[in-house]
Amino acid sequence: MRFSPRIRRLAPLVTLVVPALVVAAIVAVDAARGDGARSPVSWSGSGALPGVGTAPPSAPPPSPTPAACPESGLSVRQGEQEAAMGLRVLQIVVVNCGAATRTVRGHPAVRLLDGDRRPLDVLVSEGSSGIATVPRFDAAPATVTLKPGERATTALLWRNLVTDPSVRATLGEFLEVTVSGGDRPQVIALDGGVDLGNTVKVGVAPWAAYR
Template sequence: MLLPRLLFPMLFAASACTTAPPTPTPTTCPTGAEYAVTGEEAASGLRVLTLELTNCGAEPLRLHGYPSVTVLDGDREPLTIAVGRGSFGISAVAAFDAEPEPVTVPPGGSAVTGLLWRNTYTDTSAPPAVGEHLELAVATGQPTQVFTPIAPRGGGPITIDLGSTGKLGVRPWTAAP
């Protein structure tokens, strides 16, 4: 009687050790990438948001250039704004104006990009442009996914508060630090 009671826990422990880790599925990793906010800065109306992409697919992800970014309002409708490469004339920020370099992101690895804008409101004839979500793709023409920016370390939602400027700059992909 003692042997069967000991055998079950031993078999259970042995089977737990040989179970393969779960592999990403189309529902848990629909585009092969997961996004997170890893930094945010705001000074004198200039805003910078650092985004990290994690390759949740099974194959290396090759990036070169800039992600595709569309800013969405609270109803997930696109805002009518200009999105440009680099600092886009918003401010001189060297990291945004660096030449894009190829980046290979292995499964589980990461790369970073950033968004740059000014929260300036000088045109009172229209409401300020405020984004609550981002539609992101690793590059133009690639599959997109909607991402809601949340402050790191348990913070709340982050808004893309463009004021009346209507301009957003995008940093090229770089390897994660």
């Protein structure tokens, strides 16, 4: 079948117009359905399309909750540790985490606990207890006044010495501390522990102002 020259000239125009009319009709139908306000979606070409068959984004992990301040207003924590030729000194710090002024005096009551928080058979006594000559441990007890946020320190003294290799060495992994009489004991985990060996003897220093 042959077409006139005029119809042949219009053929390219028809080829362009008809698809455009089809697209316009599809858009009009989508608009009537309420889908015309969609935002453009970006896709890299790998994985699932955004929003299709994917789980909603997970919420960020919660921030760690700070430890509550005890009713006494005094919070116990581990301080620095010093070691020299088998002699060990572990600092224990108490912080006034309350809103009122507090005082501490004398020596805290302490107990060493194992990894299951059971008391160990250890002799704990006030002062240097013949372990070594350390003046701070044998200082006279004094009253330390703590304003909110201020600290006081005590310390533990022991020797890491194995005198009998057939006996299992003693390791304290937790420490129970009662700051002063009438306070509830607090248990803290010990970083590195108290490695007593076979000596099972610990001295305790009196409370002193934090420096």
